[in-house]
Amino acid sequence: MLRVIKYLVVFIAFLLLLLFGASIVITKFYSDQLKELALIKLNEHLETPIYVNEISVSAFSQFPMISLKLEEFYLEDIKSDNDTLVFAEELSLNFNALDMLKRNYNVRKVILNDGFCRLKINEFGINNYSIFESKNNSDSSQFQFQLEEVSLDDIQFDYSNKLLKQHYSFDISNALLSGEFTSTNYDIETNIDFKVNRFQIEDVNFIAQKNANLDLILEVNNNPFNLKIKKGKLNIEAMQFDVLGEFNSAENDDLSLNIKGDNIKLEEIFSVFPLDYLYVLNRYKSKGVLVFDGQLDGKLSEKSSLAFTSDFSVQNGALLDRQSKVELSDINLNGSFSNVSKRLVVQSFSTKLKEHYIKGDFSINGFHNPLISTN
Numbered sequence: 001m002l003r004v005i006k007y008l009v010v011f012i013a014f015l016l017l018l019l020f021g022a023s024i025v026i027t028k029f030y031s032d033q034l035k036e037l038a039l040i041k042l043n044e045h046l047e048t049p050i051y052v053n054e055i056s057v058s059a060f061s062q063f064p065m066i067s068l069k070l071e072e073f074y075l076e077d078i079k080s081d082n083d084t085l086v087f088a089e090e091l092s093l094n095f096n097a098l099d100m101l102k103r104n105y106n107v108r109k110v111i112l113n114d115g116f117c118r119l120k121i122n123e124f125g126i127n128n129y130s131i132f133e134s135k136n137n138s139d140s141s142q143f144q145f146q147l148e149e150v151s152l153d154d155i156q157f158d159y160s161n162k163l164l165k166q167h168y169s170f171d172i173s174n175a176l177l178s179g180e181f182t183s184t185n186y187d188i189e190t191n192i193d194f195k196v197n198r199f200q201i202e203d204v205n206f207i208a209q210k211n212a213n214l215d216l217i218l219e220v221n222n223n224p225f226n227l228k229i230k231k232g233k234l235n236i237e238a239m240q241f242d243v244l245g246e247f248n249s250a251e252n253d254d255l256s257l258n259i260k261g262d263n264i265k266l267e268e269i270f271s272v273f274p275l276d277y278l279y280v281l282n283r284y285k286s287k288g289v290l291v292f293d294g295q296l297d298g299k300l301s302e303k304s305s306l307a308f309t310s311d312f313s314v315q316n317g318a319l320l321d322r323q324s325k326v327e328l329s330d331i332n333l334n335g336s337f338s339n340v341s342k343r344l345v346v347q348s349f350s351t352k353l354k355e356h357y358i359k360g361d362f363s364i365n366g367f368h369n370p371l372i373s374t375n
Helices: 002-029 031-044 097-101 266-272 279-283
Strands: 054-058 066-076 084-095 105-121 143-161 166-178 185-201 210-222 225-236 239-248 254-265 284-299 307-321 327-338 343-353 356-365 371-374
Touching: 031 054, 031 066, 031 105, 031 143, 084 097, 097 105, 254 266, 266 284
Parallel strands: 105 143
Antiparallel strands: 054 066, 066 084, 084 105, 143 166, 166 185, 185 210, 210 225, 225 239, 239 254, 254 284, 284 307, 307 327, 327 343, 343 356, 356 371
């Protein structure tokens, strides 16, 4: 048994030395060709040129992969002078050493570190991110993308749409996407840790400075393109949601997304509300359980908004007014919300105030200057 282990260790060590030696040979004799091919291939597919401060090839930073590093990589914003669309301190394209010995430069992994992406749509509906060339290039090139993994670290993502008055901003601390990206049909496993800096629609910033995590399994079909969420979990601070949905390009880029939360504490919801506008909530201490079922539907378009509707209920809730010390207990309610009508409706509401029971319904119309109706 010891002899078998000894031979196994020697064999593994020999393979590692062989791979290490091959990596050194590759970086010495193939680095110039790899640098040239990479820039040519990338620029073939873009309407705006790639700018790089320095390009290097390393056999050690991503061992056993060969890594092509593009330092201070950026793309200009072609719709705005003196502005940048994408920037990264370091963009790494990783290759299999055995592929490179055959002079097949197949990109297996992409790593983007310390950068930002700024997508914009102006007041006329013109975007700054339609930068990909529509012409078809031959797939017989030595340099090809056969991605198995994409990694993002410390990337700021910003999207603003002046036409629809929307602004979303996220800090992505870590994101990992893995799958057979070049297959016709495949699954992508996705995990993203990020902070929601801004989630603004018109004049209301619904979420600000909140930590979040997104864990998805995506089913991708490429003929025609269809994206389905087979399994999804979204955490915003302590709140947990299940996410399912589908995007279909053959059906006019239709999106359908369902978000459910079954055991959400009221105090957690209040901590996420936009208190700049619903400032009155800040004076209340709350407890209870919220059940939430939201639906996002519509066409992904630069000129039309998605429709978001939700049904929700609260069971055994309580509100304490911190100033007057008045407490509402045994709160039970059922309601709905629509961003299209800008209306929140509570169809049934019951609570206990001291020894008295209160029942009724109410609605809130508009969120910038809310109009409250009660019955």
